[in-house]
Structure formats: structure tokens, C-alpha cells
Amino acid sequence: MLLFIRSDLTQLKAYTPHTEDSTFAQEPMAWDHLDTNESPFDLPEELKQKLAWIYQKEIQANRYPDGGHLALKQAIADYVNESAGLPGNAFNSTHVSIGNGSDELIRSLLIATCLQGEGSILVAEPTFSMYAILARTLGIPVLAVERSPLNFEMDWQAAQTLISESSPPIRVVFVVHPNSPTGNALTLAEISWLKSLPEEILVVIDEAYFEFSQKTLVSEVLQRPNWVILRTFSKAFRLAAHRVGYAIAHPELTAVLEKVRLPYNLPAFTQVAALTALTRRQELFQSISAILEQREHLIQSLRQHATLTVWPSAANFVYVRLNQESANHDLRLEEIHHQLKSRGTLIRHISGGLRITIGCPDENARLLARLDAILKHFLEAGLSE
Numbered sequence: 541m542l543l544f545i546r547s548d549l550t551q552l553k554a555y556t557p558h559t560e561d562s563t564f565a566q567e568p569m570a571w572d573h574l575d576t577n578e579s580p581f582d583l584p585e586e587l588k589q590k591l592a593w594i595y596q597k598e599i600q601a602n603r604y605p606d607g608g609h610l611a612l613k614q615a616i617a618d619y620v621n622e623s624a625g626l627p628g629n630a631f632n633s634t635h636v637s638i639g640n641g642s643d644e645l646i647r648s649l650l651i652a653t654c655l656q657g658e659g660s661i662l663v664a665e666p667t668f669s670m671y672a673i674l675a676r677t678l679g680i681p682v683l684a685v686e687r688s689p690l691n692f693e694m695d696w697q698a699a700q701t702l703i704s705e706s707s708p709p710i711r712v713v714f715v716v717h718p719n720s721p722t723g724n725a726l727t728l729a730e731i732s733w734l735k736s737l738p739e740e741i742l743v744v745i746d747e748a749y750f751e752f753s754q755k756t757l758v759s760e761v762l763q764r765p766n767w768v769i770l771r772t773f774s775k776a777f778r779l780a781a782h783r784v785g786y787a788i789a790h791p792e793l794t795a796v797l798e799k800v801r802l803p804y805n806l807p808a809f810t811q812v813a814a815l816t817a818l819t820r821r822q823e824l825f826q827s828i829s830a831i832l833e834q835r836e837h838l839i840q841s842l843r844q845h846a847t848l849t850v851w852p853s854a855a856n857f858v859y860v861r862l863n864q865e866s867a868n869h870d871l872r873l874e875e876i877h878h879q880l881k882s883r884g885t886l887i888r889h890i891s892g893g894l895r896i897t898i899g900c901p902d903e904n905a906r907l908l909a910r911l912d913a914i915l916k917h918f919l920e921a922g923l924s925e
């Protein structure tokens with residue numbers, strides 16, 4: 541017991557994806573990683589060699605990196621304009637702020653809006669867990685509404701009520717487009733509710749899966765100073781190892797994000813990797829259509845199980861629940877999760893369901909075969925179906 545630690549922190553648990561498992565640390569390559577929504581494809585060999593060459597010849601390890609990220613910001617602005625079909629000058633470097641993963645930007649946004657008792661945040665559960673985790677580490681209250689159990693649309697009427705009642709006031713609403721873990725994009729009703737929010741509330745649209753969904757609200761930022769779009773290089777860009785995320789927002793907001801971030805937050809090699817990935821995006825994105833085909837194959841195959849409900853997905857993962865609600869529902873999901881793990885496939889058990897990242901074809905085939913065997917065993921044991 542450390543007597544100098546803030547009392548509310550003793551209640552929180554650290555975010556540890558797999559480290560609790562000692563076997564994991566020993567042979568990370570042996571697992572099928574269908575649990576963290578990365579791309580299953582490493583960078584092409586030739587591109588890694590190019591990066592290695594750049595590290596050797598062009599990066600001075602003894603020098604701090606570019607602390608203003610100007611070249612990368614400009615390249616990101618160009619990509620955002622192009623990918624949203626906007627004119628080349630719609631967004632420029634002043635609309636971009638870059639973080640050590642979008643997690644850093646989420647924390648910066650929280651620091652800039654809610655700290656010192658000035659605000660609380662609103663999320664619709666289930667959703668990406670880092671909003672609530674990071675808020676709690678800063679002592680920021682988290683208010684949550686539910687989603688429809690049918691299509692996972694958020695209960696925005698309940699959200700509206702919370703907004704009118706809460707103290708400290710709700711300063712930020714976090715939504716993911718499409719949501720994780722449930723895979724649904726924002727509906728027109730949700731979007732029009734978000735548009736109705738007053739300027740005292742920051743609307744954060746997390747588009748981590750944009751390259752898979754091709755749905756973006758980024759052009760709204762041009763008219764709405766209280767909207768920010770978050771994106772990442774950790775998913776379709778195949779750069780999770782490098783930790784790069786970015787925000788697109790009004791220049792006044794990016795200026796504040798720059799004030800609160802740590803200096804030199806992006807290592808030199810990471811900046812080079814992100815710039816190179818942007819330059820070579822056509823080639824890197826060729827893997828997206830294969831992932832989307834595999835997603836449809838996985839959904840069709842999972843739907844063969846009468847025990848499972850499988851939702852459509854606009855991202856690179858699928859979400860399933862067991863059909864029968866029962867008292868030991870979560871125990872059963874935990875059992876499936878555990879049995880898959882003991883056979884070598886990692887998935888996530890979240891919020892009364894299972895989230896399965898689309899892997900490469902071999903990994904998906906193994907997942908389906910292993911799940912078949914586990915569900916068959918359940919059936920024989922009379923536990924389900």
C-alpha cells in the first residue's frame with residue numbers, strides 16, 4: 541500500500557491485453573491474434589528493408605526527433621482530403637495533431653476539456669474501453685447510456701437527458717464510427733443527434749476503422765469547431781508497432797492539443813514509418829479487399845451455428861453473441877474464449893459477446909474449425925442449443 545497514491549487510483553486496473561499469461565510472453569508468434577483488430581499482414585519485406593536503410597543512413601539516434609511533425613501533418617492532411625473526396629486545400633497541416641497512438645490524443649482531449657472538475661464524458665456501452673479508462677485515471681466522471689440490443693444504436697434520448705442533468709456538465713461525447721466491439725456505423729438518427737449538440741460539447745468521432753468502412757464524417761469538421769475526428773495507423777495501415785494516431789479538427793482545437801501533449805511524442809523512426817506508409821498506401825491497402833472478403837466468409841460460416849447471433853460489420857472484426865440469454869451466459873462465453881485460447885486462437889470476450897478480428901485465411905479457417913469443435917462439445921454436453 542503506497543500512502544502517497546491518489547485514493548481513486550487504487551480502484552483501477554491497468555490495461556493489460558495479454559501480459560497476464562506467461563506463456564504468451566515466451567512465444568508471441570505461435571498465437572493466432574484475432575483479439576486486437578490489427579491487420580494480419582506485416583509490411584512487405586521490401587518496405588521493411590527500405591525503412592531499415594533509412595534508419596541506418598538518415599536517422600541520427602543521438603538527436604531528438606522533429607517535435608512539430610510538420611511533414612507528417614501535411615501528408616496526413618493530403619490523405620484525408622483525398623480519401624474524403626475533398627479539394628486538396630480543404631484540410632491542411634493546421635487541422636492535424638498527431639499522437640503516440642490515438643490513445644494519446646484521447647488523453648490530450650480529456651486534459652483539454654474536463655480536468656479540474658470542469659466536465660464529465662459520455663459514452664454508449666459497449667464501446668472502445670480506453671475513453672472510460674483514460675478518463676478515470678484523470679479523475680473525470682464517465683456517464684454511460686446503453687445501446688439497442690438489436691442493432692446497437694445508442695440510446696441518444698437517454699443521452700440527451702443525462703446532458704440536461706449532469707454536474708459537472710458533459711463536455712465530451714465519444715462515439716466510434718463504426719463502433720468497436722459491435723461493428724455498426726453511426727445511423728442517420730445518431731448523426732443528426734450529434735449535430736444537434738451545442739458548441740459547449742466536444743463531439744469525438746473515432747474513425748479507427750475508416751479504411752475498412754469507407755464511412756467518414758470528416759467534412760463536418762470544416763463547419764463544426766466542436767467536432768474532432770480521430771484516426772490511426774494501427775489498423776489498415778499495418779503500423780500498430782509504431783503507435784501513430786491523428787486528430788482532424790479546427791485549428792484552434794489542434795493548437796490546444798499541441799499545448800498539452802508531451803514534447804517529442806513521436807519517435808523519429810515512427811514518423812518515417814508513417815510517412816512511408818502514406819506514400820505507399822495504394823500498395824498497403826491492397827490487403828483491405830482480401831480482409832473484407834474474409835469477413836463475409838467468416839460471417840456466413842458463423843451464421844451456420846444456430847447457437848450464435850452474428851451481426852453485420854463495417855470494420856475488420858465481427859461480433860457475436862450466444863442466442864439464448866441465460867444465467868450462465870457470460871460463463872459460457874468465457875469458456876469458449878478460454879477453450880479457443882488453449883487451442884491457440886486469441887479473441888476478445890467483451891460485453892456479453894465475442895469479438896473476433898478478421899485474420900489471414902489460415903487463421904480464420906483455424907478459428908472456425910476450433911469453434912466448431914468447441915460448440916459441438918457444448919451441444920453434446922447439453923450445455924447449449
Ligand SMILES: *Cc1c(COP(=O)(O)O)cnc(C)c1O
Nearest residue numbers: 641642643668720748772774785
Ligand atoms: C484500435 C483503436 C484505436 C487505435 O488506437 P491507437 O492508440 O492509435 O493504436 C482507436 N480507437 C478505436 C475505437 C480502436 O478500436
